[in-house]
Every structure is written in structure tokens, then in C-alpha cells.
Amino acid sequence: MKIAIRKGRVIDPASNFDAQADVFIAASKIVAVGEQPADWHSNRDINAEGCIVAPGLVDLAVHVKRGTLATELAAAAAGGVTSMVCSPDTDPVLDEPGLVDMLRLRAQSFHGTHLYPLGALTKSLAGVQLAEISKLAQAGCVGFSQADRAVLDTQVLLRAMQYAATFDYSVWLQPEDLHLANNGVAHEGEVASRLGLAGIPSSAEIIALATHIELARVTAVHLHVCRVSTAEGVALIRAAKSSGLKITADVAINHLHLIDLDIGNYDSNYRLSPPLRSSRDRDGLRAGVIDGTIDAIVSDHTPRQDDAKQVPFGEAAPGATGLETLLSLTLRFAESARIPIHDALARVTHHAAQAAKLDAGRLAVDSVADVCVFDPGAYRLINKAGFKSAGKNSPFLGYELPGVVRATVTAGHLAFEAAA
């Protein structure tokens, strides 16, 4: 399939390219940017006038559940996401190579967004026995994680990180001290106190993160910090990076926009893990993204059934659907933080791919043809009916957000095209 994307503003954060140009795709690769190759005959011409042509988005935090792979891959394509890293807390947990094979094969059969699984760091994510991470890596796992289940035994965590470092595997950890988080459902502070919600103190993240960083120092493993949510956490990561540790980090896009106050009348779409924190934390996270302390912005896509959300706030399952709002919210972030659009895009493309050591997130000749074409000036109303994802649980329902995806190309295949 030969595709030409014409007259768009091409932005490739990896090479700092930003100019109007045509993009030519053949045999799943980008064959030219600018000049049309000799003897070119398109199967498809996409008119990208007024649009930005960017690398397909690389989302490092997606939760898929059994039976929803088809809808979630469609959601990814509709959101301009061409690569996604999946958390191992599937059912069953990704702790056996056969399960990883199956998941990857199924995903490939849809010819859509590339799916990169994280393997379980410990068997059943129980935090007791190491999973067979070397076999899991051979099956295609790009890193190892505990999802949102902390390892309680620090000795086990140390061993797991040492073992992973042996083979140069990455360990992805979401920092949360289980005892301090306890049964909390909201950021500990004024809002939780007013609403009478059990709090999760910032110290739950800070203490776990300090532990993770120290163990990364001891083991020299590559630590990827998932979903940092506090200003102090950002400061710890900044210090660890400047001391030369192999640390990367991501933040959920929700946390760059929302704070605990947004919970309002106990809206369970704002029940997230980690919890939405204070405006000071949000400012700290934004500063961390801007100065590069935080490498990647992620959707933390967690589709939930209505049943899991139409219950009192404290009983609601945490998480929000996010694949289809990641791009728009990244554009909105760039706008409100007054940073150039290509800097913001870098956090959901090239820098994200680098943090996860993926060959993705670039738009250059000879790179894989993963492309997102979107109209940055068009706005759309976020509503449940508009989501392709099985999860309609978005804290941004009712928002009008910039950025409408016109087309998504994955490995040279037209994975999504907006209705004209």
C-alpha cells in the first residue's frame, strides 16, 4: 500500500523537523519526506491541509482486559496512538511466556496499533517469587512491572531489580506505599477532609519512590517511574537523574490538568490511581514535564464498565479511559503551559519511545510508517457516544478539547480515517 500525505505541517520532534511537506509511505516505511519519489503512484492520497502530520503517539500506559482488545485497539487508532505499552495486570496476569505470545498474536491479527507488553516482575504480581522474566523478554516483553501492586518485601524488590539488571531489562514501578495508602481513595488534604474521603498522603508516593530510587542506585537497573503524582516526587526524580542514575519517568495526562478539587460532587470519573492531588502538585508535574525530568506523558487508559463507576466514590474502580483524549489533552497542555507544540508532542512520541527503549515515535525516512494526522485547530465535544473504547469513563466528559484526528497510519496501513 502506497500512501501520500500531502500539504500538512510535518513535525518530527526527534529530528526537530517542522515544516510543510508531503510524506510518502510504501511497504510499511516512510520512503520520502518532501520530494516525491520517482515513479510514485499512490494507492491513497490524504489531504493534510491545515493539519499536523506527526509520528503516531507512543502511549506507555494502557490497561487492556480480556475481550476488549478489538475495541481498545480501535480506540488507540482513533486517538492517533500507534504504539502502546500494556500493563501486566491482565486476567490472567502476564507472568508466563505463552500468555504474552497469545496477546501479541491476537493484537497483530488486527493490523493496528503496535502492542508492547510489560511482563509481571513477580509471579501473579504477588511480590513473592520472581517471574521468569528472561523467558518473558524473549516472548516480547519490553520491561517488567508490578502494575499498581507494590512489592511489600523490600528484599524481594532488591532481588528483582538485581536480576533484571543482569540482563539489562527495565523495571517499571508505580511508587505507592501500600500501608500509607491503606484504604485511601483521594489525596489527603483539605478536599478529602471536607468530603470525608479516606486520604492517600503524598508521603505514600514519596517514601516508595525514595526506596525505588535507592534500590536503582544499588542495582544500577534502569528504573522507569510510572505515574508520578506529587511535586516532591518530581524533585526526587530530578535529583536522581542529575546524579547519573538510569531513571526515566512518566505522568498521566489527567494529572497535568486536574486536581483533587475537581472531584466536585463525588464524581467517580475522577477516582484515579494515583489520586488527583493539589494544585501545587499539578504545577510541579507540569514543571517536570517542561524541564524534561518527566520523559513521557501517558494516557493511563483504564476502561471501566458503567457498573464499576455508578457507585459511591469510595467504591468506584479507579481509572479513566484515555487513549482517545491523550492527543487533545497534550495539545491543551502545550497551550496552557505555553510550550511549543513539538515539545509537547515529543513527550508522547520520541521521548516516550526512548524511555521505553522502543523503536518508534519518529517520522523520518526509513523509519516505520506510524503517522498521526490531526487538525490542531478543530475542537470536539467529549461525550460517551464519541468513544470507541469499551470504557466511557472520562473525567473530561463535557469538555471541548482541541485536536481532531483525521487519519492514523500504523506500519504503513491506514488504521483509522475520520469520516469526511
Next chain:
Amino acid sequence: MLSKKNLQLNENGDLRHLLAIEGLPKRIIERILDTAESFVGVNEREVKVVPLLRGKSIFNIFFENSTRTRTTFEIAAKRLSADVVNLDVARSSTNKGETILDTIANLTAMHADMFVVRHAESGAPYLIAQHAAPHVHVVNAGDGRHEHPTQGLLDVFTIRKYKKDFTRLTVAIVGDVLHSRVARSQIHALTTLGVPEVRVIGPRTLLPADIERLGVRVFTSLEEGLKGVDVVTMLRLQNERMTGALLPSASEYFSRYGLTPQKLALAKPDAIVLHPGPMNRGVEIDSAVADGKQAVILPQVTYGIAVRMAVMAILSGSTR
């Protein structure tokens, strides 16, 4: 940021649901108190019934058991001539897997006019109010550790009976503020009515984070906090708080925060003592205080009926 609708008021600014004291305008609180005043007389008559809510169906839906609170709502509704149905959901349908919203939809189909809801989760009445049919009113009878608005109202009604002018009072709330919906409702009721100094007193483990942001002064010493106060509210300390890491023991708690006659003597001589009940004698309050002249704990119970009648009557649009 989206603007969050005030669920409690209708487009005319009248009370539609009673979910919390926080956010209630002073005029509505005062109207409830004034209306309650007129019902106190009804409750003292030989025939204690008025026909204001005749033909209305009120459902007491208690997802968490509380015979006392349920009974006071039941009496209040019956004295207004409403039909009352009590549902102990804690023991029935939700344990069979029915969701709250299914329960509510079913009861709405039975032509309910008002739901009185008690739930162990903070915010549950908001969920119900958001999904209730337009003609149905929701009264929060206590949600988690959030609010217990009718208790807060009966507390300020009692205080007004004894103290008249809110703008000259110092009020202390003592004990487990962290887990207390009574404390939150009372704090908001007092500050809305213009009480210049509301104090909370307790050990750090039982005080919520940033509680001073609710407009209260924080004391950790009972002796310091009681100095010169006009009103003392003692909060109930649940038994389960005494195991684990919040407190070492009931007796140590009593030695520090139990209200004894000696400690009460630090307050103003005419200070009154409130307690939402049921009391733990010898844990948060000494029997000599509970049964003493300054206690207004039983009048609170009596006034509670009138206040709940007022709330139901106003919600149903049956006054004025």
C-alpha cells in the same frame, strides 16, 4: 475546570435535597430552624400530628444500620402524616448484588416522594440525588465520614434554644473529628450562622488533614481548648478506633480527652454540653457530666424530631 452544580437547591434557590450543610445558604438554615420552632409545639401537644405530608410516601433507606436515627426520621414523618416505609438495605437486596441505583429505581417505581438515606460511603446520597426522578427529594441521614446534616441542624437548633446569639459564641468540638460526619455538619452550620470561633480538640491521629481550612481553630489539649467556651460537643468514639494505631487505649483516651466535671469547669460557667449519642460513658464523657445540669443531650433528641419534621416539610414544599 467544570463548574459543579449545587445539587441541593433548585433553580429558584429553594431546598431540593438536603445532602450537606456545606454550601447551604444561611437563609435556608434559618428557615429550617424557624420552621422547627413551630413543630416543637406540635410535639408537646397531646395529639402530635399535623396533616402537612398526608398522602406522601417517605422511604427510609438505610444501607448502614442505625435504629436510632431511622426511628427519629420515622417519628418525624409520621407526625407530618406521611406514609413511611423502612428498608434495611444493609440486610437485604444490596447484599444480593443489586446496585444502589437499581434499588433507587425500584423504589421510585413505587411512587416514592422522599428518600432518607444512610450509607457507609461518603457521597452516596449525591449519587442517589443525581439519579433521582425530578419530583423525589433526598435527605442525607449520614454518609460515611462526610456529613449528617439533620444532626448538625438539631445541634444548632439546641444551641439557639440556650444561647440565642450565634455571633458571640465559642464552640468546641471534641474527639474523633476524623471519622465524624457530625463534626463536619456542625462545623459548617456554626460557621454559616456566624459563630466567630469554632474549635476542634483531639489527638493528631483523630484530626483530619488541613482541618483548619474549614475555618476552625485546632487544639490538641482539652484543657486549653475548653477555656472560656460556651458550648462543648463531645463526639462518640467508636470502639473499633481503640484497637490499632489511632489510640493506645480507651482509658488513656479518657485521661486526655474525656469530659469530666473538673475539665468542664474550665469552660464558661453556663456552658452547655452536647453529644450526638449514643454515648460511651467513661470513654469520651464522664457520667457526672452526661447526667449533669449542663448537659442538653436529651433535649437534642427531642428537638431532633422537630428539626427533621421541618426539613421534610420544607422539602415537600408544604410550608409557606
